[in-house]
Amino acid sequence: MPPRPPIPSLVEPVEAFIYVRTDRRAVKAILRDIQCVESQKDYVRIVTSTDKFLLIK
Numbered sequence: 768m769p770p771r772p773p774i775p776s777l778v779e780p781v782e783a784f785i786y787v788r789t790d791r792r793a794v795k796a797i798l799r800d801i802q803c804v805e806s807q808k809d810y811v812r813i814v815t816s817t818d819k820f821l822l823i824k
Contacts, residue, residue, distance in 0.1 A: 800816045810824065
């Protein structure tokens, strides 16, 4: 009996992300795009491939 071909997936893969609150709004940041997370006293800076976010702790 020949092997069956694989069944195509009906669900698309979902990218992992987080929402960060900056400038009184929530912004979606894709986890694989985050290049650096840095703590600065009461602030946290997140650098992605397209943006920079400064968050208050």
